[in-house]
Amino acid sequence: xxxxxxxxxxxxxxxxxxxxxxxxxxxxxxxxxxxxxxxxxxxxxxxxxxxxxxxxxxxxxxxxxxxxxxxxxxxxxxxxxxxxxxxxxxxxxxxxxxxxxxxxxxxxxxxxxxxxxxxxxxxxxxxxxxxxxxxxxxxxxxxxxxxxxxxxxxxxxxxxxxxxxxxxxxxxxxxxxxxxxxxxxxxxxxxxxxxxxxxxxxxxxxxxxxxxxxxxxxxxxxxxxxxxxxxxxxxxxxxxxxxxxxxxxxxxxxxxxxxxxxxxxx
Numbered sequence: 174x175x176x177x178x179x180x181x182x183x184x185x186x187x188x189x190x191x192x193x194x195x196x197x198x199x200x201x202x203x204x205x206x207x208x209x210x211x212x213x214x215x216x217x218x219x220x221x222x223x224x225x226x227x228x229x230x231x232x233x234x235x236x237x238x239x240x241x242x243x244x245x246x247x248x249x250x251x252x253x254x255x256x257x258x259x260x261x262x263x264x265x266x267x268x269x270x271x272x273x274x275x276x277x278x279x280x281x282x283x284x285x286x287x288x289x290x291x292x293x294x295x296x297x298x299x300x301x302x303x304x305x306x307x308x309x310x311x312x313x314x315x316x317x318x319x320x321x322x323x324x325x326x327x328x329x330x331x332x333x334x335x336x337x338x339x340x341x342x343x344x345x346x347x348x349x350x351x352x353x354x355x356x357x358x359x360x361x362x363x364x365x366x367x368x369x370x371x372x373x374x375x376x377x378x379x380x381x382x383x384x385x386x387x388x389x390x391x392x393x394x395x396x397x398x399x400x401x402x403x404x405x406x407x408x409x410x411x412x413x414x415x416x417x418x419x420x421x422x423x424x425x426x427x428x429x430x431x432x433x434x435x436x437x438x439x
Contacts, residue, residue, distance in 0.1 A: 181410050184410050220357050224353035224362075231345055232345070235342030245268055246365075247364070247367060248273075248367055250324075256405075273367050273371070280298060280374065289379075300373050301363040310391050313360050316360055317362075319356075320362060321403070322406075323403070324349065325399070326403040326406065328341075328345055363396065364396060
């Protein structure tokens with residue numbers, strides 16, 4: 174038997190409502206900021222296409238490589254799973270190394286496909302950054318942490334054996350779309366150190382616009398901390414109390430007359 178405490182149920186309701194407001198209502202100022210001309214590198218329509226691109230490729234990857242490696246493809250995901258003992262620490266360096274190599278390889282492929290035309294667009298290689306004149310470092314770290322936390326919270330929820338099977342790819346892809354729509358106008362929505370470092374590395378060796386300081390002091394800490402806190406929060410919220418023996422069975426004995434009846438009929 175399983176049961177959830179009052180605190181767990183209240184926490185689940187609070188988190189659900191908070192995420193609804195942050196993503197749903199938060200998309201309003203996000204779009205208005207874009208339309209207000211705040212030096213954002215893309216428009217509202219651009220943001221929609223970018224978020225859909227990330228969401229759709231994630232759906233495909235979950236169903237293709239998920240069966241092989243679990244489809245972390247994000248150092249923050251690996252870190253969050255490791256700190257909550259879902260993933261062995263001995264394999265973390267292997268996964269992080271593979272993710273960084275993949276991120277750089279993807280960026281080189283983008284360079285080969287689009288050439289210097291993409292670089293001439295400023296942040297055309299997909300380098301994430303935030304504007305110091307409008308966004309503080311703490312705000313950037315916070316919103317990246319929240320975005321990554323929402324992603325991990327969703328991942329753990331949909332892969333939980335008590336959740337409907339077969340929906341992981343679609344649910345994870347769609348939540349990425351939602352997160353990017355809200356977080357994108359502020360930090361370009363990294364949510365993933367490997368995704369950010371790959372384009373940043375290629376842009377750096379090509380002589381384009383880059384900012385490593387933001388990565389190491391805002392993005393990466395925000396991603397890792399947000400992932401870990403979300404995993405701990407989900408574990409606390411979704412782990413029910415297990416009743417080994419129901420009270421009625423523990424204090425009630427079988428009727429001795431029923432036990433003796435078969436003997437009497439022999």
